[in-house]
Structure formats: structure tokens, C-alpha cells
Amino acid sequence: MSEILVVVDHIGGAVRKTTAELLTCARRLGEPSAVYFGAEDGLIPGQLARYGATKVYVLDDDAYRDCLVAPKAEALAHLVATRRPAAVLIPSTLEGKEVAARLSIKTDSGLVTDASDIVRGEDGAVETAKPVFGGAFTTTVSITKGTPIVTLKPNSLTPPENAGATVPIEVETVDVAVSDAAKAARIIRRESRADLGRPDLAHASIVVSGGRGTGGDFDAVEAFADCLGAAVGASRAAVDAGWYPHALQVGQTGVTVTPQLYVASGISGAIQHIAGMRSSRTVVAVNKDPDAPIFGLADFGVVGDLTSVLVQATTEIDSRRASGA
Ligand SMILES: Cc1cc2nc3c(=O)[nH]c(=O)nc-3n(C[C@H](O)[C@H](O)[C@H](O)COP(=O)(O)OP(=O)(O)OC[C@H]3O[C@@H](n4cnc5c(N)ncnc54)[C@H](O)[C@@H]3O)c2cc1C
Structure with missing residues (x-):
């Protein structure tokens, strides 16, 4: 069966849900092999096997940590040239999309970014669902040139648990001689984002978002989110006004x-x-x-001033919790 490379999205070895989604798509196309950038001692192969990876390539070099995207693109181009996979699937993060673009140029291959699904088309080509015009339409795009490269948007599908192989996963260390040109841009400092004690927006099971209607005061939105254990998001209008960070913009x-x-x-x-x-x-x-378009999508709508509504809802939830109701 043809090999499908999946770039692993992980933080210090802890695999993120995006990787499970990519492996689920990869299984539809062929035999998934994970590509893990990082130290082998942080790798937990079972996390990848659970979603169908039968092999993992471990690439551990200072260049992947200390430089921007170029070394990863070079390493993936090396894997494409030597392993000849049938496709390369990459998370649709900012980094992932830049790596994918560079890989596409290096391998003279077709690329689709921000896909919401990946399947094998009737003609055998890798076929992607690609939302356009702000998600109003979904197009079907086939990749017919070179080694198809796709970046998949996070939260595009629900990966089935334990759908993968039960056989032990093969781990292969790959050394790539990264060029000096690829090491030209180096990371000189990293700053962790402040931990606000709330769930990660992309993976939260409850999200409370605020828009221009907050007038820049997110206190009621944050208090309501905290009483539900939710993440806080924002519309672009709120972000553009400087009221909330871009990292928390939904859309x-x-x-x-x-x-x-x-x-x-x-x-x-x-x-x-x-x-x-x-x-x-x-x-x-x-x-x-009452005529706001959001009510056309909402399952439940409240017409009223958001501060008044959210404060009342927070107070009610808190008091019911306190009384054990
Ligand atoms: C290429 C492009 C990409 C974009 N990407 C994004 C994106 O990723 N995310 C995004 O959000 N937008 C995006 N936008 C912008 C988008 O078109 C809208 O401008 C934006 O979503 C509007 O934000 P908003 O709903 O907060 O503001 P508005 O449209 O101004 O709506 C504010 C709402 O608040 C209500 N309101 C006012 N006061 C109160 C109150 N006290 N209590 C209750 N309700 C009140 C009003 O009735 C109104 O419905 C993009 C636009 C473009 C062109």
C-alpha cells in the first residue's frame, strides 16, 4: 500500500488532536507514516499508532528547533525524494502552511491549504474539500501534480478512537544534512503566552465569544466563560479594535x-x-x-444587552452551583 506522510503536531511530545485528524485522513489514502520533529525521548509512539500510524520517522536536529520553517521543508523534501510517498499531510497552522508552501516549490507538487476533508477521488487522485468565500461554499479540489500536499484545518473531523493498528509501530531515525541557507533565519528568543487558566480555544468544549457589542469591556464575557470553564474568543471587530489578542479571534x-x-x-x-x-x-x-444575522444560526437566542444578560446568567449558575442544584 502507498505510504502517506503525516507531519505530527505536538507540544513536547504530547500529540495534538490535529495529528489524529490527519492520520484518520491518511488511512483513507494509504498507509500512514508519522513524521516527528523533536527528540526521540519525548515521543510516545502509542499516541500515533492509536490513530493508524504504522511507522514514525524521527527527525531530531537543533535546526528544527532553532531556525524558522526552512529546515523542516528541506527535511520533508528529502523524505519525499527518498521514500516517494503518495501524499504529504500537514496541520494547517501558520507554520504548517509555510512549510507546505516551501515543500510544494521544492518538489514541484500541487498543494491545497486549509482543507476541511481529504479523500481518495474516483479517479484515484487525492481529493480535498476546500471551503471558500468565508465558508459559504465548499469546493472539491483534486491534486494531480507531483506528490499531493494538503494542510488540514484543525477540528475538521472527529477521529475515531483506537481505530489504528495494534501491531508495534516502527520507529526510524532520519538524519538530513540541513543546508546553511535553510539555517539563515534563527529564532533568538521565545516568550510563552500568558497562561490565563482557561482551556485552549481551538480545543475547548465550551467557547464564549465577545464582539463589537462589548464596547471593549470583556469582563462579563470572561466571568460567564469562567463560571462554565469555557475558553474566551473574540470577533475580528473586537480584535481589530485592540480589545482582545488576535490569537483568540474566531473566524x-x-x-x-x-x-x-x-x-x-x-x-x-x-x-x-x-x-x-x-x-x-x-x-x-x-x-x-432582534434582526442580527447570528439569530439565523443560533439554536437559542436572547435579545438584550449582553452585560445584563451574561451577568444574570453567571449569577444564576453560581447560585445554583452553591445550592447544589
Ligand atoms: C477577508 C475578511 C476576513 C475576515 N475574517 C474575520 C474573522 O476571522 N472573524 C471575524 O469575526 N470577522 C472577520 N471578518 C470581519 C467580519 O466581516 C465582521 O466585520 C466582523 O465579524 C464583525 O464583528 P462583530 O460581529 O463583533 O461586529 P458588528 O458586526 O459591528 O456587530 C456587533 C453586534 O453587537 C450587537 N450589540 C451592540 N451592542 C450590544 C450590547 N450592548 N449587547 C448586545 N449586543 C450588542 C449589535 O447589534 C451587532 O449585532 C473578516 C472580514 C474580511 C473582509
Whole structure:
């Protein structure tokens, strides 16, 4: 069966859900092999085998940690040239998309970024679902040139648990002589994002977002989120106004979320915002305008001032918790 390379998205060896999604797609195309950039002692192969990886290539070199994306693109081009995989699947992170673009140039191959699904088409080509126009349409795009390269948006599918191989996973260390040119841009400092004690937005099961309707005051949004153990998101209008960091923007040019519950407060429901949260299980909207487009998508809507509504909801939830109700 043809080999499919999957670039592992991990933090210090802890594999993120995106990798499980990519491995699930890879199994539809052939035999998944994981590509792990990092020290082998941090790798837990079982995390990859559980979702179908039969092999893992470990690439451990200071260049992958200390430089920007070029060394990873070079290493992947080496794997494409020597292993001749049938496709390369990469997470749609900012880094992943730049690595993919460089790999596409190096291998003269077709690339689709921000796909929401990957399958084998009837003609045998790698076929992707690619949302366009802010998610209003989904196009079907086949890659017919070179080694197909696809980046998959996080939270595109629910990977089945324990669907993978039960045989031991093969681990192979790969040494690539990274060129000096690829090491030209070096990372000189890293700063961790402040830990706000809230769940990661992309993976949270409850998200409470605020928009321009907050007027820049996110206190009620944050208090409501904290009483639910939720992540906080923001619309682009709130981010552009400097009220909230871009890393927490939900939408077409921000994070895609698929929580069980999404609460949109003071958000009108522009198509570019909906593109990042339309797959939420239940949507609650709080807006003072009864004609706001967000109510067209919401399962439950409250017409009113968001501060008043969220503060009342927070107080009620807190008091029920306190009384054990
Ligand atoms: C290429 C492109 C990409 C984009 N990407 C994104 C993206 O990733 N994410 C994104 O969000 N947007 C994105 N946008 C912007 C998008 O088009 C909208 O402009 C933006 O989503 C509007 O944000 P908003 O809903 O907070 O503001 P508005 O549209 O101004 O809506 C504010 C809402 O708050 C309500 N409101 C006001 N006061 C209160 C109150 N006190 N209580 C309750 N409700 C109140 C109003 O009735 C209104 O419905 C993009 C646009 C473009 C062109």
C-alpha cells in the first residue's frame, strides 16, 4: 500500500488532536507514516499508532528547533525524494502552511491549504474539500501534480478512537544534512503566552465569544466563560479594535472552533465569523438587535444587552452551583 506522510503536531511530545485528524485522513489514502520533529525521548509512539500510524520517522536536529520553517521543508523534501510517498499531510497552522508552501516549490507538487476533508477521488487522485468565500461554499479540489500536499484545518473531523493498528509501530531515525541557507533565519528568543487558566480555544468544549457589542469591556464575557470553564474568543471587530489578542479571534482569518456550546455575545454573525464556528454543536446568541444575522444560526437566542444578560446568567449558575442544584 502507498505510504502517506503525516507531519505530527505536538507540544513536547504530547500529540495534538490535529495529528489524529490527519492520520484518520491518511488511512483513507494509504498507509500512514508519522513524521516527528523533536527528540526521540519525548515521543510516545502509542499516541500515533492509536490513530493508524504504522511507522514514525524521527527527525531530531537543533535546526528544527532553532531556525524558522526552512529546515523542516528541506527535511520533508528529502523524505519525499527518498521514500516517494503518495501524499504529504500537514496541520494547517501558520507554520504548517509555510512549510507546505516551501515543500510544494521544492518538489514541484500541487498543494491545497486549509482543507476541511481529504479523500481518495474516483479517479484515484487525492481529493480535498476546500471551503471558500468565508465558508459559504465548499469546493472539491483534486491534486494531480507531483506528490499531493494538503494542510488540514484543525477540528475538521472527529477521529475515531483506537481505530489504528495494534501491531508495534516502527520507529526510524532520519538524519538530513540541513543546508546553511535553510539555517539563515534563527529564532533568538521565545516568550510563552500568558497562561490565563482557561482551556485552549481551538480545543475547548465550551467557547464564549465577545464582539463589537462589548464596547471593549470583556469582563462579563470572561466571568460567564469562567463560571462554565469555557475558553474566551473574540470577533475580528473586537480584535481589530485592540480589545482582545488576535490569537483568540474566531473566524475565517482566526481560529476554527467546534465546541459543544458556542455563546456569541455582541456579535452580528458576519459570514467570516460564522466560517470559524458554524460546526459548533449548540449556538447561543446574545444580541440587542432582534434582526442580527447570528439569530439565523443560533439554536437559542436572547435579545438584550449582553452585560445584563451574561451577568444574570453567571449569577444564576453560581447560585445554583452553591445550592447544589
Ligand atoms: C477577508 C475578511 C476576513 C475576515 N475574517 C474575520 C474573522 O476571522 N472573524 C471575524 O469575526 N470577522 C472577520 N471578518 C470581519 C467580519 O466581516 C465582521 O466585520 C466582523 O465579524 C464583525 O464583528 P462583530 O460581529 O463583533 O461586529 P458588528 O458586526 O459591528 O456587530 C456587533 C453586534 O453587537 C450587537 N450589540 C451592540 N451592542 C450590544 C450590547 N450592548 N449587547 C448586545 N449586543 C450588542 C449589535 O447589534 C451587532 O449585532 C473578516 C472580514 C474580511 C473582509
